[in-house]
Amino acid sequence: MKILVTGGTGFTGKALVKRLLDGGHSVVALDYKEGLKSQELRTWGAQVIIGSVTDAGVVERCMSGVEIVMHLAAAFRELNVPNSYYTEVNVGGTRLMLAAARKAGVRKFIYCSTCGVHGNIAHPPGGEDSPIQPADYYQQTKYEAEPLVLEANRQGLPSVILRPAAIYGPGDPERFMMIFKRVARGRFPMFGSGRTLYHPLYVDNLVDAFLLAMEPGKGDGQAYLIADEDYFEIEELVRRVAKALGVTVRIPHYPVWPVVVAGHICEKICKPFKITPPIFPRRVDWYRQNRAFKIDKAKRDLGYRPRVGIDEGLKATAEWCRREGYL
Ligand SMILES: NC(=O)c1ccc[n+]([C@@H]2O[C@H](COP(=O)([O-])OP(=O)(O)OC[C@H]3O[C@@H](n4cnc5c(N)ncnc54)[C@H](OP(=O)(O)O)[C@@H]3O)[C@@H](O)[C@H]2O)c1
DSSP states (O other), X not given: OEEEEETTTSHHHHHHHHHHHHTTOEEEEEESOOSHHHHHHHHHTOEEEESOTTOHHHHHHHTTTOOEEEEOOOOOSOOSSOHHHHIIIIIIHHHHHHHHHHHTTOSEEEEEOOGGGGOSOSSSSBOTTSOOOOSSHHHHHHHHHHHHHHHHHHTTOOEEEEEEOEEESTTOOSHHHHHHHHHHTTBOOEESOSOOEEOEEEHHHHHHHHHHHTSTTSSTXXXXXXXXXXOEEHHHHXXXXXXXXXXXXXXXXXXXXXXXXXXXXXXXXXXXXXXXXXXXXXHHHTTTOOOOBOOHHHHHHHOOXXXXXXXXXXXXXXXXXXXXXXX
16 A cells, blocks of 8 residues: 655654555655655655645645555654644644545545643543643644544544554654663662653554554544553653663652752743753653553554563663664
């Protein structure tokens, strides 16, 4: 099949593009910037189109002959942009993608949302019916695109929403890399109790979910939380990372509230000067927002089974970090 992956050079997008190509599909990747990653995708055999999901002309051009759309492109880690940028890319971009997909007669549209639409889970583990309470502008705009996807489904474009938990694995330039780096230094400062729940998702498990959602009739008009089998307290997660790296780690505890306040102040001060703040609210949320989910619905409807567990996933990630010279 011919499959369009937006955000195909991103962390998850790359893993997805590789698996689709290995499976014999033809892949078009739409991405924002030309660079080493887009060149790498081309060497694998993907067609890469450079442009924005907010550009109607580019989006229409990408859709030619496409049967399945996997929409992952998102404003995600950008800190020095106004909130309206998140709306433009995450909501406006998804709207354009859906309209172009309908026009092109696409058979299935898979929208990559986030578990973050549920914010802090008051009664873990949460499910798809847990309250929608995004904690920041990124999560809010990811959620605002969901009704557009459901509306497109009602209008005849079979569409599925996946809400991944915290994605990690080889190729992750950000989140787990920071945990790995600190643990590798032998000391991980823990703000708060360390008992906050965290639900990881190994990138290959998420790719499995995308492949399952491609199948005709599966999950249309539904949203699915996608995560690994197990969730952990963050202190336990840090210890598992130490085990994967083969190091011992000290975990001194500090109060979390001063860091919360500092995160807000840093963000406010840095934003007008377009400086990346050293700490900011979304980073601090890691220490205090419970993220633990049931994945029963995805198991039941999509046949989802997370194949890679935490120790295996962390070991593969640790090896990748070392191979790439990050540690
Ligand atoms: N990482 C997580 O833990 C997590 C958890 C839940 C959900 N998600 C969702 O999963 C998806 C993939 O996440 P990820 O971690 O793999 O993110 P990522 O590495 O940041 O990838 C996002 C990709 O989207 C591209 N992009 C951004 N704006 C674009 C635009 N206007 N037009 C075209 N492409 C654009 C980026 O291109 P450039 O790099 O060139 O800017 C990047 O390649 C996202 O939809 C995210 O919201 C992620």
